[in-house]
Amino acid sequence: MHANKLWRHGRSLFMLMAVSIGIVAAPAAQAVPSMARQTGYECTKCHTVFPELNPFGRQFKIGAFTMSSDKWDAKPLAERIPLSAALIVSRTKTSDTSAGGTEADEFPRNGKVIAQTVAGYYGGKIAGNFGALAQYNYDGVEKTWGMEMFDARYGNSTTLVNEELAYGVTLNNNPTVSDIYSSTPAWGFPHVGTAAAQMPAASLIDMTLASKVGGAAVYGMWNNMVYGEVGLYRTAKDGAFRFMSWGQPWGSEELAGSVIKGTAPYWRLALEQTWGSHNLAVGTYGMVADVWQDINDKSMGANRFRDIAVDANYQYIEGEHTASARATWINEKQKWNSNLVGVTASNTSNTLKTFRTDFHYYYKRQLGGGLQFFRTTGTSDDLRYNTGDALMGSANGSPNSKGWVTELDYLPVQNVKLALRYTHFLEFNGARTDYTPGRNASNNDNIFLMAWLLF
Amino acid sequence: MNKLFPHLAVTVSLSAASMLMATGAFAADEAAARALARQSDCFKCHGVSKKIDGPAWKEVAAKYRGKPGAEARLIEHITSGEKVKFDDGHEEAHKVVKSKDPNEIKNLVDWILSL
Numbered sequence: 345m346h347a348n349k350l351w352r353h354g355r356s357l358f359m360l361m362a363v364s365i366g367i368v369a370a371p372a373a374q375a376v377p378s379m380a381r382q383t384g385y386e387c388t389k390c391h392t393v394f395p396e397l398n399p400f401g402r403q404f405k406i407g408a409f410t411m412s413s414d415k416w417d418a419k420p421l422a423e424r425i426p427l428s429a430a431l432i433v434s435r436t437k438t439s440d441t442s443a444g445g446t447e448a449d450e451f452p453r454n455g456k457v458i459a460q461t462v463a464g465y466y467g468g469k470i471a472g473n474f475g476a477l478a479q480y481n482y483d484g485v486e487k488t489w490g491m492e493m494f495d496a497r498y499g500n501s502t503t504l505v506n507e508e509l510a511y512g513v514t515l516n517n518n519p520t521v522s523d524i525y526s527s528t529p530a531w532g533f534p535h536v537g538t539a540a541a542q543m544p545a546a547s548l549i550d551m552t553l554a555s556k557v558g559g560a561a562v563y564g565m566w567n568n569m570v571y572g573e574v575g576l577y578r579t580a581k582d583g584a585f586r587f588m589s590w591g592q593p594w595g596s597e598e599l600a601g602s603v604i605k606g607t608a609p610y611w612r613l614a615l616e617q618t619w620g621s622h623n624l625a626v627g628t629y630g631m632v633a634d635v636w637q638d639i640n641d642k643s644m645g646a647n648r649f650r651d652i653a654v655d656a657n658y659q660y661i662e663g664e665h666t667a668s669a670r671a672t673w674i675n676e677k678q679k680w681n682s683n684l685v686g687v688t689a690s691n692t693s694n695t696l697k698t699f700r701t702d703f704h705y706y707y708k709r710q711l712g713g714g715l716q717f718f719r720t721t722g723t724s725d726d727l728r729y730n731t732g733d734a735l736m737g738s739a740n741g742s743p744n745s746k747g748w749v750t751e752l753d754y755l756p757v758q759n760v761k762l763a764l765r766y767t768h769f770l771e772f773n774g775a776r777t778d779y780t781p782g783r784n785a786s787n788n789d790n791i792f793l794m795a796w797l798l799f
Numbered sequence: 800m801n802k803l804f805p806h807l808a809v810t811v812s813l814s815a816a817s818m819l820m821a822t823g824a825f826a827a828d829e830a831a832a833r834a835l836a837r838q839s840d841c842f843k844c845h846g847v848s849k850k851i852d853g854p855a856w857k858e859v860a861a862k863y864r865g866k867p868g869a870e871a872r873l874i875e876h877i878t879s880g881e882k883v884k885f886d887d888g889h890e891e892a893h894k895v896v897k898s899k900d901p902n903e904i905k906n907l908v909d910w911i912l913s914l
Contacts, residue, residue: 388889400852403843411840414895501837508833508842568849618850621886663888 377759377798378426379404382468384413387758392659392666393706394761394798395526395535399568399623399659402524406510406565408499409468409475426468430481432461434794436539444734444783452485453539460484460539460794463492474498480590485539490591491555495521507567514561517588518554519577519610522561525625527655527670528612530554533702533716534749534765538792542735544720544745544772547676547696549610549631549651553577556592556602558585561610573612577631579604581639600638605646608633614655621662628654637684645681664708671701689728696722696743710755719746729773734780742774747785759799765792831903832910839897847914852885860914873908 380387383404387394390401397405404411416424435458441451448454463481470476476496482489499512520528529550537543546552561575580589581603593599614627630652637644655672676696680689699719706712726741747769754762770776772785779785836842844853863869875881880892898904 385891386889388887389891398852400844403851407840407843411843414897501842503833507847510842568846568851661887663886666887 378428378465378467379409382409382412382416382424382426384415388709392661392668393704393709393712393753393755394759395531396668396704397524397526397531398661399618402565403510403568405524406499406512406563407475407501408473408497408512409477410473410499412469424469426466428465428467429799430461430463430465430479431459431797432463432536432794433797434458434460434536434539434792437791438540438542438787439789440783440787443787444780446735446783450541450735452541458484458539461492461536470496473500483591488591488593491517491588493518493521493555494588497522504566509564509566511562511564514563514573514575515558516561517556517558517580517585518551519549519557519559519575519631520612520629521554522563522573522575523612523629524565524571525614525627525655525657525670526668527625527627527657527672528629528653529672529674532670532672532700533704533714534751536794536796538765538767538790540767540788540790540792542772542788544698544718545696545722545729545743546720547651547674547698548633548635548649549629549653549676550674550698553602553604553633555589556580556599557604557608558583558588559608559610563612568618569616571612571614571616571625571627573610575610576607577604577610577633578607600640601635603636603639605634605636621660623659623661625657626655628652637681637688645683647681647684648679650677650679651675665705666709666712667703667705669701669703672699674698687727690725690741691723694723694725694728696720702749706753709758711753713750713752715751716749717746718749720744724774734783736773737780738773738775739778739780740774744771744774745769745785746771759797761794761796763792763794763796765794766790767792827910827913828906829910832907835896835898835903835907840894841896844894853883856911857914860912864912869912870905870908873911874904877908878904 390397390404392398435456437455438451441448441454461481461484463479466476466478468475477493479493481492495514495516497512497514499510501508501510514522516522518530521530523531526532557577558580559575559577561573563573565571578585580586581594608631610631612629614625616625632650634646634648636642636646651674653672653674658669660667678694678696680692685692700716702714702716704712704714720743722743724741729738729743730741731737747767749765749767751763751765767790769785769788772788773779777784844851846855848855848857863873876893877896880895882890883893884890896904896907
């Protein structure tokens with residue numbers, strides 16, 4: 345890396361730190377999120393390092409975020425509204441923005457320090473056994489406001505076979521956002537995306553439907569060992585779930601293919617065990633959905649997506665050390681409507697397989713970081729992937745991508761995370777070199793600086 | 800011998816009663832104990848047979864069962880807000896059970912000791 349590049353990144357990091365320290369030091373900022381205020385606990389009671397939940401945090405979520413301290417319960421109603429806010433200031437720098445003839449506008453906000461997210465949260469108890477975690481935010485990349493996350497739930501417990509069964513109902517806007525483990529897409533690493541648009545092809549359950557659907561699910565955790573959830577999702581384009589997709593540009597061509605036909609079932613099953621300081625959960629999740637090819641022209645029909653995934657989540661918490669490892673593998677079977685074969689897809693059916701695994705370590709929950717390997721493989725399909733787009737196309741019609749992500753984190757206080765992340769692509773859309781004419785996978789490498797503040 | 804038998808019977812009965820009280824085996828109303836535990840969020844940290852943030856209650860019962868003063872010690876533990884230490888080294892005040900009724904609290908402790 346050239347000295348002037350190092351200087352620019354160093355200057356950006358300094359600016360991010362200055363912004364974050366300034367906000368932390370501001371007297372108006374009570375740097376304690378609403379759930380910590382409600383329970384009377386520190387952030388680390390529920391999180392290893394936010395947003396990853398530890399075993400207690402999972403119980404808190406299963407209980408519908410309603411646990412509260414006596415001190416909190418004694419406050420007047422107006423002081424018990426659990427509001428929080430977040431600010432993410434970031435800078436994304438892509439390695440090469442012109443190789444292969446890509447245009448500058450394909451790399452929005454590249455190299456600029458931006459307020460990537462400005463968010464307001466309702467996070468905590470509503471009343472009785474009802475609680476919610478909802479995030480409405482400004483997206484500084486797209487420059488739009490919208491409902492980023494919505495999970496309102498009811499929680500209770502009973503006795504089943506001499507053991508506790510904690511159960512509940514959730515109403516949410518993203519399959520897996522209701523999950524309690526960080527090995528599922530909604531809560532997986534990296535928790536905050538970069539501003540870079542160049543990402544591998546993603547299966548339906550891998551955040552593709554985030555903020556575009558609404559669903560209800562019942563869940564239960566028996567004996568702190570067996571966790572299960574079943575639910576049904578519908579499009580949030582219209583109807584009662586519309587508010588869950590506020591901010592989505594539904595009239596745009598971009599979302600014409602993001603509307604579920606009818607209802608889509610979702611399931612989740614996980615087994616968890618704790619040995620001393622070690623905790624391990626292994627599970628499966630998935631969904632089946634028919635998605636309109638173009639909501640504006642239903643005569644084109646719908647395509648069927650069947651996602652089946654397995655995952656594992658390991659945590660070690662002992663003294664000043666916390667370590668965690670996660671893995672997920674998603675196998676998607678795509679069955680294309682016969683009317684579309686030869687029009688938008690070359691094959692009648694395709695597969696898309698996603699694998700991600702990461703390891704993180706933190707000392708005193710202050711200093712640490714992680715390493716992730718990701719890999720996407722799938723059926724070559726010229727009409728699907730060889731689009732001619734210099735950045736997101738594929739000369740050989742393949743979705744295959746793989747690479748590494750490494751991140752260093754520093755948390756000066758529990759609710760502030762400063763991060764430096766490097767993403768390196770070994771392969772992108774089917775090739776290491778010339779995945780589109782003149783553009784290599786490594787041209788998409790990027791450096792991401794972030795200051796993430798919760799208050 | 801006739802005089803000895805009543806004394807022996809009383810002694811055996813008292814011994815049996817004290818042993819049962821020590822284990823809490825006959826005294827606890829499980830449904831009431833679980834209800835108070837749920838109301839007090841005990842199960843967020845303790846499973847009956849699984850550790851969560853705090854030890855499983857079966858472990859607690861095994862540790863204290865048959866020991867003199869076990870019941871009083873556990874009542875103190877869940878009513879005083881005393882400091883407890885966690886795996887990650889931090890200390891915090893143990894949550895206080897959400898009842899002022901000594902009988903309800905005793906019932907909860909007796910049920911835990913009976914596990």
